[in-house]
Amino acid sequence: MTTMLLMGLTVLVLLGAGFPIALVLGVTGVIWTWLYNPAFMAGIAHTVFNTASSETLIAIPLFILMGQIVQHSRIAERFYDAVATWLRFLPGGLLHANVSVSAVFSAVSGSSVATAATVATAALPSLEKLNYDRRLSTGTLAAGGTLGILIPPSIPLIVYGSLVEESIGSLFIAALLPALMVVALFHVYIFIRALMDPSIAPATNKPAGPAITMLQSLAAILPVVTIVVVVLGGIYTGWTTSTEAAALGAFMALSVAAMQGNLSRGLIKRVLGETGTLTAMMIFIVIGAQIFSFAVYTWGINTQIGRFVGALDMPSYVILGFIVLVYLILGMFVDALSLMLMTLAVVHPIIVNLGYDPIWFGIVLVLLLEVGLITPPVGMNLFTIKAVNPKIPLKDIGYGSLPFVAIVLISVGLLIAFPKIVLWLPFNM
Amino acid sequence: MDQQAKWFEKAALTVSSVLLGILFLLLLADVVLRWLKIEFYWGSEAGGILSAWLIILALPMVIRKRGHLAVDMIVNAMPWGVAQALKVLGGALMIAYLAVLIWYCGKLGYANYLSGVRSQGILRIPVFIVETGIVAGFALMIISQALQMIEDVRRLAGRGEDST
Numbered sequence: 160m161t162t163m164l165l166m167g168l169t170v171l172v173l174l175g176a177g178f179p180i181a182l183v184l185g186v187t188g189v190i191w192t193w194l195y196n197p198a199f200m201a202g203i204a205h206t207v208f209n210t211a212s213s214e215t216l217i218a219i220p221l222f223i224l225m226g227q228i229v230q231h232s233r234i235a236e237r238f239y240d241a242v243a244t245w246l247r248f249l250p251g252g253l254l255h256a257n258v259s260v261s262a263v264f265s266a267v268s269g270s271s272v273a274t275a276a277t278v279a280t281a282a283l284p285s286l287e288k289l290n291y292d293r294r295l296s297t298g299t300l301a302a303g304g305t306l307g308i309l310i311p312p313s314i315p316l317i318v319y320g321s322l323v324e325e326s327i328g329s330l331f332i333a334a335l336l337p338a339l340m341v342v343a344l345f346h347v348y349i350f351i352r353a354l355m356d357p358s359i360a361p362a363t364n365k366p367a368g369p370a371i372t373m374l375q376s377l378a379a380i381l382p383v384v385t386i387v388v389v390v391l392g393g394i395y396t397g398w399t400t401s402t403e404a405a406a407l408g409a410f411m412a413l414s415v416a417a418m419q420g421n422l423s424r425g426l427i428k429r430v431l432g433e434t435g436t437l438t439a440m441m442i443f444i445v446i447g448a449q450i451f452s453f454a455v456y457t458w459g460i461n462t463q464i465g466r467f468v469g470a471l472d473m474p475s476y477v478i479l480g481f482i483v484l485v486y487l488i489l490g491m492f493v494d495a496l497s498l499m500l501m502t503l504a505v506v507h508p509i510i511v512n513l514g515y516d517p518i519w520f521g522i523v524l525v526l527l528l529e530v531g532l533i534t535p536p537v538g539m540n541l542f543t544i545k546a547v548n549p550k551i552p553l554k555d556i557g558y559g560s561l562p563f564v565a566i567v568l569i570s571v572g573l574l575i576a577f578p579k580i581v582l583w584l585p586f587n588m
Numbered sequence: 589m590d591q592q593a594k595w596f597e598k599a600a601l602t603v604s605s606v607l608l609g610i611l612f613l614l615l616l617a618d619v620v621l622r623w624l625k626i627e628f629y630w631g632s633e634a635g636g637i638l639s640a641w642l643i644i645l646a647l648p649m650v651i652r653k654r655g656h657l658a659v660d661m662i663v664n665a666m667p668w669g670v671a672q673a674l675k676v677l678g679g680a681l682m683i684a685y686l687a688v689l690i691w692y693c694g695k696l697g698y699a700n701y702l703s704g705v706r707s708q709g710i711l712r713i714p715v716f717i718v719e720t721g722i723v724a725g726f727a728l729m730i731i732s733q734a735l736q737m738i739e740d741v742r743r744l745a746g747r748g749e750d751s752t
Contacts, residue, residue, distance in 0.1 A: 177663030177671070178678040179656030186685050200688075204696040207689060208715075211722055212640035214632045220608055220639065221615065399619055402632065406615035431605035432649075439604070439646035440655050546655075553660060 163460045166191055170451075170492055174536050181440075181447040184493075188450030195457050202457070203450055210449045211442065214402075218314060220438040221405035225412050226264070226273040227430040227437075229383070230280050232416030235264075238383045239281040241376030251346075251353035252360045253291060254299045257282055258345045261303025262338070265310035266387045267408060271495070271532050272441065275304025275540045279547040292359035295352065297551060298559025301540040302345060305529035305567070308495060310338045312394050312401045315499055315528060319521045323507050326518075329585040331394075333518050336580050337526065337570065344566045352562075382415040448493065475513040476575075482506055483527060483571065490531025495539070498528060519574070519581045526571050533560040597648045600728060604645035611638045633709040637718050644725025648732040651682075672744045679737035683730055690726045697723055 166187060173183040192199050210216070229235045242263075243256040257278060264274045279300045286296040308315045311331040320327035353360045390408040393399035399407060416422045471478060489498055510520045532540045534557075541556045574580055618631035650656060663671045697719035706712045 174658075175662045176674050176678065177658050177660050178674075178681060179658045181656060182678065182682050182685055185689075186681060189685065189688055200692050201696060203689070204692040207693055208640075208696070208719055208722065211643055212636040212718060214636045214639075217611065217615070217632070217635045217639045220642065221612060224608065224612060400632075402635070403615055403619045406612055407619055409612055410616050427609075428605065431608050432601055435601060435604040435608055435642055435646035436650050436653065436655060438608075439643045440650045442643045443647060443650070443656070 162191075162458050163455075163463075166454070166458075166460075167492065171536075180537060180542075181444040183447070184444070184451040185447030188447070188452070188454040191454040192450075192457055195454070199457055202453055206449045206453050207446055210446045216442060216445070218402040218405050219441065220434055221402060221409055222267075223273050223437050224430060224434045225267060225386075225405060225409040226277045227434050228409060228412035228416055228426075229264075229267065229386075230277045231426055231430050231433075232412070232419065232421040234379075234382060234412065234415055234419070234421075235277055235281040237379035237419075238263075239278070239285075241379035243285070244372075244376045249350065249353075250357065250360070250362075251349040252362065253282065253286055253289065254295060254349045254353070254360055255346055257286075257296070257299040258303045258342060258349065261300070262306050262310060262342050263383060263387060265304075265307040266312070266391055267383070271304045271307035271529075272539055272543045274307035275300060275543040276437075276547055278303060279544050283548050290361055293551065294555050294559035295349075295359050296559070297544050297556040298561070298563055299345070299349065301533045301538070301544050301556055301560045302563030302566075304540040304543065305532045305563075306338065306342065308528060308532070309334055309341065309522075309525050311335075311391060312404065313525065314401070315496055315525055316521060317401060319499060319503070319524065323503065323517050323521070325521065328397075329518055330521050333522050333581050333585045334525070336584055337522050337574060340573070340580065341526070341567065341570050344570060345563065348562060348566055382418075386411045386415070445496065448496075451493070475515075478509065478513060479515070479575065482509070483523075486524070486527040487530060487534075490528060491534050492537050493531070495528035495531055498531065499524065516578065516582060518585060519578050522581045523571060523574050526567055526574070530564055530567050533564055594652070596728065597652045597732060600645040600725075601649045604642045607638045607642040607645070611635055611642065614638070630710045633707070633711050637707075637711075637713065640718055641721045641725070644722050645728075647725060648728045651729060651732040651736060654736075669744070672740060676737060676740045676744060679733055679740060682733050683737070686726050686730050686733070690723055690730075693719060693726070694723050 169187045169190065170183055173186065174180070178186075189200075189203060192203060226235075229238075239256060239260050242260050243253050246255040246259065247253065249255050260281070261274050261278045264277055265271075279297075282300060283296070287293075307313070311334055313331075313334065316330045316334060317327055319325070320330050349360075386408050389411055390404045393404040393407060394401055413422065416426070471481075486498070486502070489502070507517065507520075511517060532538055535541060535553070538557070538560070541553060541560065544556050545551060545553050614631050614635055618628055621628040663674060666674070697716045700719060701714070701716035705715050707715055707718070
């Protein structure tokens with residue numbers, strides 16, 4: 160326990176100094192592995208190679224590529240403008256479009272960060288132009304992005320299914336109702352906030368983008384929906400793996416851009432370059448996180464926690480509450496996938512022993528990881544929004560995300576109280 | 589020197605972009621060829637290798653663009669000199685971190701070269717080839733980071749004057 164606290168303190172100090180997150184996690188892992196036993200440092204080299212050449216992670220550059228093509232070829236802007244045309248009459252206007260478009264793009268990108276980046280790039284200029292409340296605007300974008308790891312194809316759900324040997328198809332089906340519930344709660348919150356204080360989302364009949372009729376807007380919506388159907392359809396029918404589906408989706412995005420007359424050599428060069436740098440930045444963090452996880456495993460911290468929790472003579476819901484708390488705390492410091500990889504070996508047997516369904520827990524876990532994406536100091540989506548518009552203070556994005564943290568936590572509470580929200584579909588389809 | 593650095597960062601990113609294009613075509617071919625019932629088993633395996641190189645080669649440009657994510661709330665509240673000194677310290681720590689990775693990854697790559705270890709799969713590529721690419725990428729990152737650190741030190745010495 161002392162080691163865990165000191166390791167956490169190392170992370171906090173280095174983060175506070177403003178060092179890159181990839182460096183913070185990696186250096187902490189290197190230092191603590193060295194302190195345990197310098198002979199174990201060779202394991203770090205294996206970790207680096209395995210992470211960099213991981214076949215699972217190939218999906219990331221391809222999903223980003225698909226998102227980048229959609230984003231830079233104005234498909235995303237047209238889609239956003241089209242959805243905004245349909246939703247701008249609601250109290251909350253474009254904020255509803257932020258959530259709805261994020262939900263759809265989650266199914267296209269499979270990544271929270273890519274979803275947040277794509278939708279934020281399309282949405283932020285309009286939101287700023289129309290004087291929407293900055294905190295709520297960025298909060299909806301960061302929170303909408305979290306849907307990327309809940310709405311299939313979700314990379315964390317695939318990893319979870321393969322680690323605990325549960326059907327990935329069942330997990331995808333189980334995620335549907337909770338995803339719809341979270342999206343609905345986001346919309347309800349925005350609706351109520353906008354009714355209470357209309358100044359946060361100034362009502363306007365003029366669109367921020369080019370004026371289009373509802374019929375014209377369908378032409379912008381249809382290509383994106385087709386990409387979603389092909390990507391998800393390929394995965395659901397088992398015709399493609401998620402990586403192949405991403406390649407197919409990128410090809411379709413290229414085709415749509417070509418059909419709309421937006422494809423050029425410059426665009427291809429740009430999307431390839433940006434995809435490369437974005438992927439490199441993300442995977443460098445994953446490499447750091449894996450080195451950090453290696454140190455955690457080396458010190459046996461995960462086993463110690465498992466023993467500690469296992470020895471507790473308490474009702475199951477109290478232990479579950481403790482696990483939720485641990486995830487919420489760790490989620491503030493460790494990235495979602497690493498946290499899952501770091502803890503599952505310990506937590507999964509505890510959950511099964513307590514009598515909870517592993518499929519149900521998979522969905523609850525992903526929701527808890529969602530919270531980590533929008534809570535500082537390592538809330539990836541907060542940084543993604545900041546990266547899209549560096550002028551926006553991180554503090555504003557953090558504060559704007561807080562109500563959505565509460566909504567996701569309420570959703571977790573509902574899933575604990577009513578497990579059928581998760582389990583009804585997989586057991587009845 | 590700075591111009592040369594920018595040249596190699598752009599060149600590395602161009603190679604990374606080409607590798608990404610090949611990766612995309614490879615996996616697209618995987619889907620299409622399966623639809624045509626033509627065997628093509630090594631797409632994912634080759635994809636893993638391409639993915640490793642494209643990531644590492646793009647990293648020097650991430651450093652050039654100061655694209656690494658960081659928590660800036662506390663640093664932004666500090667006096668400019670302290671924040672700049674921390675930036676220099678962060679650069680030095682990054683170089684040390686990369687040097688450690690190069691040392692241990694290089695040792696592993698060299699050991700695999702000597703023992704002739706090959707990848708598990710259909711391609712059976714000597715793993716040291718993949719590992720050497722990753723080590724070389726880390727070395728390029730050190731150069732980019734060192735040049736950026738020099739810029740930061742000059743800025744600190746000039747108390748805010750842009751030296752670039």
